[in-house]
Amino acid sequence: MLIMGDNILVVGFILFFVVASIVITWWTSRSNKSTSDFYVAGKGVPWIQVGIAMIGSYLSAASFLGCAGDIGVFGIDSIWLSIGFFGGYMAVLLLIAGPLRNVGTFTVAGALYRRFPDGTIKLAIMLCTVIISTFYLVPQMIGAGVLFHMLLNWDFVAVTIGLGLLMSIYIIFGGMKSTLYNQVIQALFLWVTMVVLVLIAFFTVGQGSLGSILEAAHQTVPPMLAAKNAAVVEAIRALPADQAIATARQMMPDAESAMSIGVKTSSSLAMISTVIALVFGTAGLPHILIMFFTVPSARAAKKSVALCMVALGIFYLCAILLGFLLFPGIYPKLVVWISEGATGIGMAKNMAVLEISQIVGGPWLMAIGAAGAVAAILSTAAGLMITVASTISHDLYMVYINPQATDKQEMTIAKITTLVMSAVAVVLAVLLRDNNIAWLVMLAFSIAASAIFPAMLATLWWKRATRQAIIASIFTGLGVSVVFIVLLLSNVSSFLGLPTAGGPGVFGVTASFLVLYLVSIMTSDTGKDAEKFLALAHKPDED
Amino acid sequence: MTEPDIATPPPLTDMRRKVLINFGLFGIFFLFYIGAAVLQTPEFKALASLSVMGMPLGLFLSLLIFPLSWVLMIIWFRKAC
16 A cells, blocks of 8 residues: 555645635635626636636546556556547537537536527436536545545545535635636646656656657556466566566566557447547536636637647646556556455556656655645536536526526525535445446546537537437437446446447447437427527637 | 638638538548547557557557647637637
8 A cells, every 4th residue: 555644745735725725715705796707707717727727627536647557557558548538629629619608608508508498408408417527526536535545544534525625615605716716726736747747757767768668568568467467476576667577578478568459448349439438528528618608709718728738638648658657667566556456456547656756756746746636636526516506506496496586596506506516426425435436437428428419519510400309319318328337337248239348438429419310300490590599609709 | 813811701601611621620630530549459459560650550640649639720720710
């Protein structure tokens, strides 16, 4: 275990984020006067700030710790986790950002509702938003609890409650403005940490040569395979990484290498399904999409995505390089961790980045790395919580419960929702802490890809899309996603000849688009003045 | 002959032009993206293992997605905005 006891540096950095959050909340709370201020920071936030905040909202602990860690466990197969996360932003930039900003107000459901004023659509998107955000939020809470337990031996329940409280405070008092400022600080810290860590590791364990890093990976028996051989585990346990790599190769001469394809990826269809869920899922994630409503124009929304794409690209390239640097850096540790079973595999995936930070930069870099992981968790979780608060108060309360509600009542509901959401996330995190919860994130991306993205794309771009088709496609995407996850959880490897390993992505998206097209050509309600709506969505950009 | 005015295209072709550029660029990205992903699977292992610039073709094309995206983004900002 990588328990650091009462590591003063780690605590110091984490304390910095807590204090910064409270100061920012106090400062921004003074300017929060209307629902527009609370939900979308008054729609006047500079694009640079939103672009950076978007990086913070998107980069979760899975990106900071998991992308490199997964390469450290399986080898080259796992590079597509990073590329998949990155690729989604092309769909966001080219197909969604600008038009969504032009027609949206506070929530994703609101944008669709503007063209199709049908309560069912609002309710369906709200339901998807709550499910996606909850399924994305719970792993963040669990990640925080596990991380603090491993690093500082702090109590899991106390950490998740503390995290829930901290985020509730800065959302309730500071709203979107506070969330954005916090995300900016956290994103900058996280991004710089990753780049600095990779540079140091590249010039130390990587010897400043990409060729020698790739050569080491060619020689390496993937830790996932080496850990299954008890003799290898014992032989390399106390060796330096380079000798451990050579010894494992000597003892397993015919084993695949960390550059071999197929250690993790099962088939092309499974791969396609996973990457489709990541690409289209990103373009349907409500906590990313609502950020476009905080900038003053469609052009600003596009610029913020562009900034985000450049920074995310550099970040994920670093994550891939760091994954390969884990072999010359901490190979024996990875193998020993994995040999300890499921918990050890989790350790290898989540703690490898912190372990290499300690090796190449000592306790300071390790503490910065841990704080970076905390920053990733905080910024993503806050974005998710404010998204749920917005949709419950604006799409449920204002439409179904109290359409005559005042601004003040609506904001009160949003604040109560934040507290309830926080409590629900803590309870779920505690209940699910010992379970494999990777499927929650997969389901979140799949529902976003299958239920939200096709409906959003058709609403923003296709004049012939009908109200009935939008409703049908949302429920089809939701249904296919849920069916596949049930199959996956029941260990069913194929269904109707289709592999379930890659998740529901390709099947949900295909079914949803197909239903959308067929129902559209069979029905005629294209919404409230479709031409006018599309003209507004695609009006010329203004600065 | 003068260059067409990109900033203010005739209204009738505006939407069609936007669809062509946005979906065209996304199509190029998506084909490359899916192609590189599929190449990096066991079925295409032999092809993906060919050496290009000191690394396997599969890895090379996968990493190329980052600069390709940035280039497509620049083209899009110049043509569509």
